[in-house]
Amino acid sequence: MFSTCSLWDSTNRLYYPPMVVQVKSRIRHSSKTMEGNQQKVEANVLLLGAENVGKSALTVRFLTRRFIGEYGDIESIYSHTDKIDGRDICFNIWDSLCPQCIRQAKQKLASTAQIIIVGNKRDLQHRRTVSSEEGRLLALSADCGFFEVSAAETYHGVLMVFHELFELIREARALKKGTAGFKGIVRSMSAVFGRKRTE
Numbered sequence: 721m722f723s724t725c726s727l728w729d730s731t732n733r734l735y736y737p738p739m740v741v742q743v744k745s746r747i748r749h750s751s752k753t754m755e756g757n758q759q760k761v762e763a764n765v766l767l768l769g770a771e772n773v774g775k776s777a778l779t780v781r782f783l784t785r786r787f788i789g790e791y792g793d794i795e796s797i798y799s800h801t802d803k804i805d806g807r808d809i810c811f812n813i814w815d816s817l818c819p820q821c822i823r824q825a826k827q828k829l830a831s832t833a834q835i836i837i838v839g840n841k842r843d844l845q846h847r848r849t850v851s852s853e854e855g856r857l858l859a860l861s862a863d864c865g866f867f868e869v870s871a872a873e874t875y876h877g878v879l880m881v882f883h884e885l886f887e888l889i890r891e892a893r894a895l896k897k898g899t900a901g902f903k904g905i906v907r908s909m910s911a912v913f914g915r916k917r918t919e
């Protein structure tokens with residue numbers, strides 16, 4: 721997840737920070753599972769964002785469905801298997817401590833990674849200092865996906881972020897191979913002409 725410096729105030733009191741979930745687009749197909757010939761797919765997810773934006777909260781929500789409140793500040797790597805369309809997807813999630821600029825990251829990673837900007841702490845509307853429009857515009861200008869969620873309030877929104885990320889990876893791979901299909905083409909067009917992804 722990245723947070724973008726331009727949307728943070730100087731005192732770091734932003735309660736509605738935009739973040740980006742970034743995933744390497746390359747999905748590694750490991751060897752066939754013992755049970756049959758279904759391939760296990762791995763997605764590598766890097767969470768970037770400034771301090772306190774809720775990177776760990778989002779990770780823990782996705783992994784355990786729970787919001788536990790306090791998370792400490794250790795950099796950690798987690799593995800979590802989720803079923804998407806009947807297929808086991810292994811998310812390797814790196815909950816990092818490093819903030820990074822979205823546009824810089826986009827320039828460096830665009831060809832190899834899918835990026836989603838996530839505005840967390842949606843429940844704190846009264847303390848909000850960044851509007852939905854600002855987040856959406858940022859996502860549009862950086863050609864990234866965009867979600868607004870509350871790790872504190874719902875599991876579903878967080879789940880949607882990770883699933884969407886996987887969809888983006890899958891589509892990027894299909895486009896590369898020329899097998900995107902109708903859904904992939906529509907989504908690619910909406911990426912170009914604007915998209916709106918909120919919880």
Ligand SMILES: Nc1nc2c(ncn2[C@@H]2O[C@H](COP(=O)(O)OP(=O)(O)OP(=O)(O)O)[C@@H](O)[C@H]2O)c(=O)[nH]1
Pocket residue numbers: 769770771772773774775776777778788789790791792793794816817840841842843844869870871872873
């Ligand atoms: N109200 C509310 N609080 C949240 C939400 N997500 C996280 N928090 C709180 O925000 C604080 C920071 O959350 P963390 O998940 O530790 O944030 P982080 O980005 O991992 O922080 P660092 O490890 O310092 O970089 C904690 O007190 C969380 O309980 C949310 O959606 N709503």
